[in-house]
Amino acid sequence: MPDIGGSTRLYAVLGDPVAQVRAPGLLNPVFARLGLDAVLFPVHAPADRFGAIISGLQLISNLDGLLITVPHKFDACRYADELSPAAALVGSTNAMRREPDGRWYGDNFDGAGFVAGLRSAGHDPRGKRVFLAGAGGAGTAIAAALLGAGAAHLSVFDPDPDRLSALTDRLDRSAPGRATGSGAPRLHDADVAVNATPLGLNPGDPLPFAPHRLPAGAVVADIVMRPRETELLRKAASLGLSVHHGIHMLDHQVALYRRFFRLDP
Incomplete structure (x- = not known):
């Protein structure tokens, strides 16, 4: 289990439902192997509250990244300041990172x-x-x-x-x-x-x-x-x-x- 403390960097995976997501079980061991003080956690984000949830998460100063799953991949594009060519082509994003200047960059790896x-x-x-x-x-x-x-x-x-x-x-x-x-x-x-x-x-x-x-x-x-x-x-x-x-x-x-x-x- 990750040793979560005040210096831990946060990553979230957003979905509705979210019980099926496997990303925490794959990426948290990667954080551990790399010696990173970071944790990925699931967030159940109902569709009618998605905007408020993602906007709130993006305000958290120690949250560095978001993974997006069903059904939010189209809507999430609205909360990216910039999209990769792949994400722009298909109009959906499944990963967003905070840039050093605080802007959010979205890509799609599905x-x-x-x-x-x-x-x-x-x-x-x-x-x-x-x-x-x-x-x-x-x-x-x-x-x-x-x-x-x-x-x-x-x-x-x-x-x-x-x-x-x-x-x-x-x-x-x-x-x-x-x-x-x-x-x-x-x-x-x-x-x-x-x-x-x-x-x-x-x-x-x-x-x-x-x-x-x-x-x-x-x-x-x-x-x-x-x-x-x-x-x-x-x-x-x-x-x-x-x-x-x-x-x-x-x-x-x-x-x-x-x-x-x-x-x-």
């Missing part, structure tokens, strides 16, 4: 972490046809990263037509003709199918898409980290499909967070 996790498991998206469920904060970052990694085509499904249109418009500007949006999941020709929605966090959630409609040999990836074995992944495995767990995305973000928060000596 996409880079997800693609790195896929590649480390032997599922390089280059040249593949990818289906993505979810045009939210994580989905936008993952979509851009998949296209940046050379995916041949990306089909995005989201039940919110405005959110879907906003994402596909962004993608078409950066990767013309390689991404399409659909009001229904397009699964029949997907090499990789990704759940980038919160469905699976809670018992009884419906499946984000029907894995039995995927072709043999497809890979099913989920970004939900807890539970590790979501119903989607259990169903896909029972059909003989390869599965890719959500924790891989966070595991491969840890090194990115270390550099972003300037934790390395």
